[in-house]
Amino acid sequence: MPRLGLRVKFFLYSNTLIMVTMTLVTILLVVHEQNSRYEAIERRGRSICEVMAIPITDALMYEDLGLILETGMIENTIMEIQARNQDLVRYVVVTDTRGKVIHSSDWNLLGQPFERALGEFTTGVDPVMEILEDVEGERILEGRTPLSISTKSWGSLTVGFSLEPIRKQVRAIAEQAGWVALLLMIGNSALTAIYVETLIRPILGLNRTIKRATAGDLSVRARSGTAAEVGELANAFNRMMDEIEESRDREKVQRAQLAHTEKMAAVGTLAAGVAHEVNNPLNGIMTCIENMRANLDDREMLERYFDLIHDGLQRIEHTVVNLLDFSRERRMELMPTSINHSLRHVAELTKYQLREGRVDVKLDLDPKQPYVTADQFQMDQLFLNLVLNALQAMPGGGRLILRTIQKDGRVLAEVHDTGVGIPQERRERIFDPFFTTREVGEGTGLGLTVSDSIATAHGGTLEVESTPGHGSVFRVSFPILNLRTPGEQDS
Amino acid sequence: MRPRISAVVVLVVGLFCPGLTAQPPLASNPERGEPPRLLGVASFYSPRMMYLKYQPLVDYLSDHSGSQWELRINTTYQQTVDELCSGRLTAAYMGPLTYVRAHAACGAEPDLRLRTAGRDTYQSYILVREDSSIRELADLEGKRFGFGSVLSTSSHLMPRAMLAEVGIHVPDEIECFYLEHHERAARAVLLGEVDACGIRDIVGRKFLDRGLRIVARSRPIPNFPFVIAPDAPSEVRDGIVRALVELPAEDPEIARRMAEWDEELAQGFVFSQDAEYDGIRALAEEIIGPGALELPEADLRCVGPVR
Numbered sequence: 105m106p107r108l109g110l111r112v113k114f115f116l117y118s119n120t121l122i123m124v125t126m127t128l129v130t131i132l133l134v135v136h137e138q139n140s141r142y143e144a145i146e147r148r149g150r151s152i153c154e155v156m157a158i159p160i161t162d163a164l165m166y167e168d169l170g171l172i173l174e175t176g177m178i179e180n181t182i183m184e185i186q187a188r189n190q191d192l193v194r195y196v197v198v199t200d201t202r203g204k205v206i207h208s209s210d211w212n213l214l215g216q217p218f219e220r221a222l223g224e225f226t227t228g229v230d231p232v233m234e235i236l237e238d239v240e241g242e243r244i245l246e247g248r249t250p251l252s253i254s255t256k257s258w259g260s261l262t263v264g265f266s267l268e269p270i271r272k273q274v275r276a277i278a279e280q281a282g283w284v285a286l287l288l289m290i291g292n293s294a295l296t297a298i299y300v301e302t303l304i305r306p307i308l309g310l311n312r313t314i315k316r317a318t319a320g321d322l323s324v325r326a327r328s329g330t331a332a333e334v335g336e337l338a339n340a341f342n343r344m345m346d347e348i349e350e351s352r353d354r355e356k357v358q359r360a361q362l363a364h365t366e367k368m369a370a371v372g373t374l375a376a377g378v379a380h381e382v383n384n385p386l387n388g389i390m391t392c393i394e395n396m397r398a399n400l401d402d403r404e405m406l407e408r409y410f411d412l413i414h415d416g417l418q419r420i421e422h423t424v425v426n427l428l429d430f431s432r433e434r435r436m437e438l439m440p441t442s443i444n445h446s447l448r449h450v451a452e453l454t455k456y457q458l459r460e461g462r463v464d465v466k467l468d469l470d471p472k473q474p475y476v477t478a479d480q481f482q483m484d485q486l487f488l489n490l491v492l493n494a495l496q497a498m499p500g501g502g503r504l505i506l507r508t509i510q511k512d513g514r515v516l517a518e519v520h521d522t523g524v525g526i527p528q529e530r531r532e533r534i535f536d537p538f539f540t541t542r543e544v545g546e547g548t549g550l551g552l553t554v555s556d557s558i559a560t561a562h563g564g565t566l567e568v569e570s571t572p573g574h575g576s577v578f579r580v581s582f583p584i585l586n587l588r589t590p591g592e593q594d595s
Numbered sequence: 596m597r598p599r600i601s602a603v604v605v606l607v608v609g610l611f612c613p614g615l616t617a618q619p620p621l622a623s624n625p626e627r628g629e630p631p632r633l634l635g636v637a638s639f640y641s642p643r644m645m646y647l648k649y650q651p652l653v654d655y656l657s658d659h660s661g662s663q664w665e666l667r668i669n670t671t672y673q674q675t676v677d678e679l680c681s682g683r684l685t686a687a688y689m690g691p692l693t694y695v696r697a698h699a700a701c702g703a704e705p706d707l708r709l710r711t712a713g714r715d716t717y718q719s720y721i722l723v724r725e726d727s728s729i730r731e732l733a734d735l736e737g738k739r740f741g742f743g744s745v746l747s748t749s750s751h752l753m754p755r756a757m758l759a760e761v762g763i764h765v766p767d768e769i770e771c772f773y774l775e776h777h778e779r780a781a782r783a784v785l786l787g788e789v790d791a792c793g794i795r796d797i798v799g800r801k802f803l804d805r806g807l808r809i810v811a812r813s814r815p816i817p818n819f820p821f822v823i824a825p826d827a828p829s830e831v832r833d834g835i836v837r838a839l840v841e842l843p844a845e846d847p848e849i850a851r852r853m854a855e856w857d858e859e860l861a862q863g864f865v866f867s868q869d870a871e872y873d874g875i876r877a878l879a880e881e882i883i884g885p886g887a888l889e890l891p892e893a894d895l896r897c898v899g900p901v902r
Contacts, residue, residue, distance in 0.1 A: 165642055169668055253643055254650030254855070256666060 111300050118296055119289050126285035134278050141270045145245060146233050148192065149265040153231040153247040156185055157261050160198060160207075161251040164258035178207045185263075194244060194264040197221070198251070201259050222248050222260035235267070243267040306334040310341065322349045359557050362537070363485060366554045370488050371431045377456025381423040385416030392416075426453065429481075430488075436479045436561075440585055443476060443517050444469040446483040447506045453484075454491050462501030463494075470508040474515040476582040478562045486558040489551040490519040490578045497523025497576060510584060517580045525572035534568065555580075631663035632685035632831065637672045637693060637744075640776055648857035649688075655852055660834035672746035673892045676700055679824055685831060686823045691875040692748040694820045698869060699888040705820030706832065707839055708867030711797070711859050715867075716815035719753035720799035722807040723791045724784055732761040732811050739770045741780040741789035745895045748875060750777050753813040754793025755897075756882045765897035773896060781807060797859050817871045821864055839864040 160178050167174040182196045186209055198207035199221035205213040222232070231249035239246075245265040251258045309327055316324045322345060326338035392409040399405050430453065451458075451465055458465050487506075494504050498521055505520035526534060535556040552566075559566040559580050570576035634656065636649050645668050653666040667684060669675040672693040678684045680701035689697065697703040708715050723729045729738070735758065743750025751773075755765060765771050772789050774780040780792035781802045791810065799809065821839065823832050842863050843849050853861050879887040883895050 162643060165646070169642055169670055171642070171670055253646035255654050256646050256650045 111304060114300050114304065115293065115296050118292055122288050122292055123285065126281065126288065130278060130281035130285065133281055134274055137277050138270065138274045141273060142245075142267070145192065145265060145267065145270060149245055149247045149263065150231050150233060152185060152189065152193070152265075153249040153261060153263050156181060156196070156263065157231075157249045157251055160261055161253060161258060164251060165253065168258065182207065182209050191269055192265050194239075194242070194266045195262075196264075197262040199259045199262070201257055203260075206259065218262065220246065220248065220262060222250050222262075236264075239264065243271065303334075306338070310334065310338055314341065317345060317348075322352060359554075359561070362550055363482070363554045363558070366489065366550045367431060367485055369550075370485070370492060371427065373457065373492055374427065374430075374453055376460075377454070378423055378427050380456050382420050385419045389413045389416045430484060434479075434481055436482065438477050438479055438562075440475045441478040441480045441483055443474055443483065443508050443515055443582070446480065446487050447508065447517065449484055450487040450491050451506060453488060454495065457492070457495055458504065461495050461498065463498055464501075464503045466503065466505045468505055468507040470510055470515075472510060474508060474510050475585045476515055476562070476564075477585050478582065482558045482562070486555045486580065487517070487519070489555045490580075493551055493578070494519055494521035494523060494576070497521050497525070499524075502575070513584055515582045515584050517582075519578045520575065521577075522575040525574055525576055526568065526570040527572050531568060531570060535566070629663075631657070631665040633667040633678075633683060634664050635667045635669050635675045635678055635684035635687035635689075637669045637675045637689055638776070640778060642668055648860075651852060651855035652857075652860055655849075655856075656835065656838055659838040660831070662831050662834055671892065672744050679703055679822060682824060682826060684824060685827050686821065686835060688819060688821050690746070690748045690819055691817055691872055692752050692879055693746050694822060695872050695876045695879065696746065696888050697822060698872075702825055703822045704825070704869055705867040705872065706823045706836065707821035707864040708871070709818040709821070709859060710862045710865045711818055712862055714815075715818050715865050717749065717818050717859075718796040718815060719749035719757070719793055719813035720796055720809050721754055721757060721791055721793045721811040722781060722784060722799055722802060723810050724787075725806050725808045727790065727808070729791060729810060732757060732763070735791055735810075736763050736768050737770075738790035739772060739788070741772045741774050741783045741792035743773070743777050743780050743794060744775055745773060745892050747777075748816055749795035749813070750780060750793055752875070752879055752882060753816060756878055757793070757811050757813055759882055769897075771897040817867075817875065819859075820867055820872070840866065 159181050163172070163174055163177045163181075166172040178198060182198075185196065186193045196207075196209045197205055197213060197218055199218045200206050203217050203219070203221040203223075205216050205218050208214055231247045233245060233247050236244045236246050243266075245267055246262060247265065248260055248262045250260050306327065313324050313326045325342045325345060328335050328338045328342065389412075392413050396406055396409045447467065447469060451467060491504065491506070498504070502522035503520075504522075505518070507518045507520065509516050509518075535552050537550060537553045555578075556566045559582075562582060564580055564582040567579045567581070568576060569579070634649075634653055636645060638645050640648065646666065649668075650666050653664045656662070656664045662685075664685075667678070669678065672690065673696075675684070675687050675689050676693060676697045679687045679689075679697055680703070687697075694703070694705060711717055721732065721735075729735060740754070740758075742754060745751055758764070758769065763769055772783065774783055774789075774792075777794040777798040780789070780794050781798065783789045784792045785802070785806050796812075799807070803809070821835070823835060840863070842853075844853065844863065876888065887895060
């Protein structure tokens, strides 16, 4: 399910709130109106029953006493009550004490038994009010009152009051409330649209800024000076970004210092090899010079010895330049860089140490020449640290494999050793600064830390797999750069 | 409900415990389909008011006298006499003058007499408007006078007797109006239709703070008798006497029911006898004239038709 934007959420929330509120208000209003109107009709009906009962009782009583001959008084009363309450009174039925209809607004009922009439002994009580759900398709409030004086009864009066007006009135109220709710929702939508633009725009702007910052652009800053809370948020964000940038700068410096420190340590490690590489040509040169001094007249031999001395000096220069290149402090320069080249370079640099350590080296490099965007010298340092680390892990000699492969759009560079391996409990800490298993003075404890830092700085990862007693694999993964140099294939 | 329950209880007890049935057999039993006995009362007030004030008494009698009773509102005093003597009514509650005419007609006897506020007599008042110039009875000469019914003791006989004592005689020295009910006579004074009226004390007192003023009071009149038809079964007579004379007024339930009765009934009844009404009998013949106890009601009027 797609995530809803702030605008839609705000719109849905406020309209839902209005709808729920208006629904509740409407229900309460309708129930209240219905009850109050029902009570009003009940009061009116009760009053009509009581008022009608008096003249009808008197007429029946006077007729019973022989004082009058009832010649339409009761009919007149019924007609008048109906005429004056046309909206309300549906029917009037007067029954004698046996429940027989003796007067009625419906003449067809005359002489018929009326089941709902009050019994003969129901006297002197207030009108009984009862709701009948379906009387000829209509909801009726029926009032029944005895036609009695004291305990003397002449029958009962039944009056039906229509509840249809209440139903119509309540429905009208509900419809009106519904229209009001609809208008409120429309108005709210319009206001929300305006309000959201003024309120949410800064939030959305801040959101975009945060996304850019998350993507790595630490130079972005949010616009301040907007709504109070959002403005404060923007200012806080900007302060945080300032601190992150400063921290990043400090970290860069520290990482560079660390890397340089580690590089110098590596140079120290390489010094023996360098000395060896320099010493061999030097011995040759010394021998040549000795032979030249003894054979100054042999021009042909002198020329050959000059050539040999020249070659020896070139080898020394090459070795020294290599070391100087490696040890020099540089600014990071990202460019298409061959991982294969770095691994070969590192193998060359550590040739002496590997040989001395009786480590057999195998280069298993991907012939497709994978390139990554990286600083070549930092790549050299990364792999040098891993190779020196592997060398350290194989004190009695072993086998070192440097391998590159491509997988899922990434370049994997692996450094396999057949060393002592890393126990599980130490594996999680090996990238921590100054964590080392070597004796004091044998290492800085920064090698793997720097390698991990270089990998991360280039968008890569550094992982380790290890089986204690069998060796370890350090695997560096970089996003591959789609750069093909025609004709450049590794041999 | 109560009469049915008591009837059933009596019936059951009578069937299985003959020795315990000290009660006389029921005089009227609706379980046996017998009609209730009629208690006649002349319409002192409007019919609605009569039902309101006397139906509770009838209900009480039905519950406590051993007979079922129904209230019979007589539209005229004479109708009470006629129906009592014809046997339609088993009992009647009537004014003294009506009673002496019933006694003369069929030998009816006063079994009980009303005791009002501790006394078994009452009075007749002659009332005028508060702003009237009439200060004493003599001032009524030539005035319009409102009576109740012709056969009313307090609203006809006694006022005429009081007027006669000051030398005012009908119809020459006063203009007569018969207004049937006591309250109607009092209202006629308030409305200015008549200048004065004569009505019984208990009604008159209600109008003293409503614009009427007493000009004269009659001497004590023996109160209303409760007459039981001469041919009524003895158990009926005994039942009524037991219910009304031995009225347990201290019983809260009985007290609650008595509060619904006409207030003049609320003090109960005492035994009476015919001789106590000799004075009324004599006064009627003296004031209304010979034949006051026998002649038709219409012949006893002082003037023409009632207005």
